[in-house]
Amino acid sequence: MTDKAGNGGAATGGVTIGDAAKASGVNAKLIRYYESIGLIPEAGRTASGYRLYSPAEVHVLRFVRRARGLGFSIEQIQTLVGLWRDRDRSSAEVKRVAQAHMDELEAKIAELTAMRDSLRRLAEACHGDDRPDCPILHDLAG
């Protein structure tokens, strides 16, 4: 029940991908995927080929997970991680990326809301009983 490698988080120079996954909330499969597309740099390896993650790398993974949670695209996250690493960044640059994403969110919300409203109007007019008459189909049929 204890660590199979005996180093669940310290001293050896990094944790395995499974532990990095647990610590960051990004599953192992996804971590490899993020590496493969270049979102995160290639991890170091043990002699036998296992990936190793330092606390700093786990931190990046957590960052990525949070950014995905806010709906940022991989491309935007790449930019954000870059800005995060850059101590001389301007907050204006970060804000620009965030604003761009907010605009996308706003557009998507508007689109979905319009769909929902149209649909709601149609559904409200539909009896929803055994009779075949249905304003929903009537509308779709044009």
Added chain:
Amino acid sequence: MTDKAGNGGAATGGVTIGDAAKASGVNAKLIRYYESIGLIPEAGRTASGYRLYSPAEVHVLRFVRRARGLGFSIEQIQTLVGLWRDRDRSSAEVKRVAQAHMDELEAKIAELTAMRDSLRRLAEACHGDDRPDCPILHDLAG
């Protein structure tokens, strides 16, 4: 400028895919795709292999386009087209499909709205100037 086939909409037993596209608002590529996945039945063909669409088939395409416009999935549209064709359908069944989709829309809207609100709060707290301090990155970094 007139019809290349001389039958832009009548008498010959159907229009070509390009004309069906213009008439339905679904582009030709997409019509073929819809056929390939079984959303619409295989179209008839001319001797030389061109697809032909009757007014009724064009009508189905228009139906599909409107349903996609409301955000219904292909699978849901398949059900709706089936119900549309069935004169003995119950409006309750149609309403169920619509309601299911409205629930999905509602969930997505809630998700995106939560993202937008979080992001807005962070962005409002960000100066957006030359200084590197940024609550957005601060939050993402945890």
Added chain:
DNA sequence: CATCGTGCTTCCAGCGATTGGAAGGTCAAG
């Protein structure tokens, strides 16, 4: 020492709903 179970590795494929392109056949008009 052999074996077991778990975790790691790579690679390949699929999801949903399109869109794009390449390579080639068909048709009517000039």
Added chain:
DNA sequence: CTTGACCTTCCAATCGCTGGAAGCACGATG
């Protein structure tokens, strides 16, 4: 006969994952 607009099929890419298969690595147990 050539031109050009249409049609055909097939294959690949998009976005962000997720799943599976086949095979090595590792530690604990019998």
